[in-house]
Amino acid sequence: MPDTRARRIAELIRPxxxxxxxxxxxxxxxDPRYKPGYLKKKDSADLLQTGITMLAxxxxxxxxxxxxxxxxxxxxxxxxxxxxxxxxxxSGVNPQGVQVTGFKxxxxxxxxxxxxxxxxxxxxxxxxxxxxxxxxxxxxLVVRVHPENLDRQKLPPGAKGKGVWDRRYREINDWxxxxxxxxxxxxxxxxxLSKEEQRLRFLKRIDVPDRxxxxxxADVRERQRWxxxxxxxxxxxxxxxxxxxxxxxxxxxxxxxxRICSAAVLVHTLIDxxxxxxxxSMERRRQLQAIGRDxxxxxxxxxxxxxxxxxxxxxxxxxRARAAATAGVAAADGHG
Ligand code: AMP
Ligand code: MG
Numbered sequence: 001m002p003d004t005r006a007r008r009i010a011e012l013i014r015p016x017x018x019x020x021x022x023x024x025x026x027x028x029x030x031d032p033r034y035k036p037g038y039l040k041k042k043d044s045a046d047l048l049q050t051g052i053t054m055l056a057x058x059x060x061x062x063x064x065x066x067x068x069x070x071x072x073x074x075x076x077x078x079x080x081x082x083x084x085x086x087x088x089x090x091s092g093v094n095p096q097g098v099q100v101t102g103f104k105x106x107x108x109x110x111x112x113x114x115x116x117x118x119x120x121x122x123x124x125x126x127x128x129x130x131x132x133x134x135x136x137x138x139x140x141l142v143v144r145v146h147p148e149n150l151d152r153q154k155l156p157p158g159a160k161g162k163g164v165w166d167r168r169y170r171e172i173n174d175w176x177x178x179x180x181x182x183x184x185x186x187x188x189x190x191x192x193l194s195k196e197e198q199r200l201r202f203l204k205r206i207d208v209p210d211r212x213x214x215x216x217x218a219d220v221r222e223r224q225r226w227x228x229x230x231x232x233x234x235x236x237x238x239x240x241x242x243x244x245x246x247x248x249x250x251x252x253x254x255x256x257x258x259r260i261c262s263a264a265v266l267v268h269t270l271i272d273x274x275x276x277x278x279x280x281s282m283e284r285r286r287q288l289q290a291i292g293r294d295x296x297x298x299x300x301x302x303x304x305x306x307x308x309x310x311x312x313x314x315x316x317x318x319x320r321a322r323a324a325a326t327a328g329v330a331a332a333d334g335h336g
Contacts, residue, residue, distance in 0.1 A: 005054075006271050009264045012036070016248040016261060018241035026234045026249075032194040034251040044256040051263030052092035058270035063097045063127040065275040069184045071124055072266060073135035076191035077229060078219040079201035080252050081259075082133050085191065089263045090131070099124055102133040111152055115139050115168075116175060126183060129266075136175075137188075140168050140236050145228045169239035176245040186245040187269050189262055190233065191252035195226055 015034070018024055039047075062068060074082045090098055101122040110118040116136055124130025143149040150160055176186045193201075202223075205215035222229070241247040248265050252258045280288075 005050075006268075009268050009271070013248060013261060013264050013268055016250055016265070018237050018247040018249060020241050020243050020246060022238065022241070024234045024237040024241075026192070026230050026237070030192050030249045030251070032192045032197065032251050032253040035254065035257045039257065039260075041254075041256055044260060047260050048088065048256070048263060051260065051267055052089065054267050055089070055263060055270070056092040056094070058267065058273075058275065059093045059097050059129060061275040061277055062129070062270065062273070063094075064277045066127040067183055068273050068275060069124040069126050070129045070266070070269060070273075071132065071179065071184055071186050072129065073132045073137065073186065073188045074191065074262075075135060075137050075141070075189070075233075076252065077193055077198060077226075078216075078222060079198050079205070080191040080193045081255055082191060084255060085189075085259055085262050086131055086133060088259045089266065090129075093129070097127065098129045098131065100131040100133060103135065103138060106152075111154060115153060116171070123179070123184065135188075136172060137236060137240075140165055140172070140240075141229070141232050144232045145225055165235070166239070169236070172240055173242050173245075176240075176242065180244040185269050185273060187265060188241075188245060188247045189265060190237065190247060190249050191258055191262075192249050193252040195223075197253040198223065 015036075024030075062070070074085065076082050086100060090100075099122075103118070106118065116139075119132070119136040122130065122132070143153075144165060150164070153160075179186055202215065202219065205211045237247050237249065248261070250258050250261045250265075
């Protein structure tokens, strides 16, 4: 991984990171239209493609190593761009390594459990990237803005009185710390949309017939609670951006920029994990070569030499792996 690329990614996302312990006032601290001057829309397709390619490569290594998992939590107000972000950012990744879960109003079965249960049931396994389209953070957002949701959760009296939100922040932080300590990185993106851009996107959903299905009258009702949501988001960001799982506030008024930033945060996390293909011992390498010789002997006349699948790194592409293989040790790290 060239260091300059890693450095550029780190620089791009630094202003989006919520400093743990800081007090956030969303309206004042984060501009939904922010972008650095040097980034232009005409370069966005190439940049996003670079991110997508890097993600695909890292995801293969994550799966091969089978030690770490990544949980990406996406939060936004309606029309914030969660679906489009998932569609674009994950477009190059092997679907077997990714698991997307959307969270809606909880079912009767879900309400019969503790509030984190349904999220715990959908966590990614090792080697996987899990995406939460809405997440456990709804438990301190929609549930806070509409407290009747809390009544439906059948909590004992002591668990829903004063201090319930501070307790939930603490429980969520503890849960994420537990996951991180056990190999599961938690990445949190808040797609920060302006009220005017939301209005325009709703209008588009009404005006364009193919988008009508995306429009719901409930979304407009929620819009009337805009200020309550801004406050709930501000408090959530202040209380739950931690050193082990910081929040990133992604400016969401420009979809192309939001997608680049989302890919960048995810790639940044994977660079940090730096997953490696498992080392192959000299003994194992010798066994593989012996099996390979037997298979070669079975070749019918005129048989072709097998070539690797498209996109797979070959020994020839990877000088380090090739050198190691020649020496009889394939220390395949997959990144030449
Ligand atoms: P959508 O993501 O547009 O399909 O809508 C899902 C709906 O489910 C949104 O209105 C959310 O506010 C709502 N929702 C998600 N999680 C919860 C929750 N824990 N309690 C109540 N409503 C929720
Ligand atoms: Mg909706």
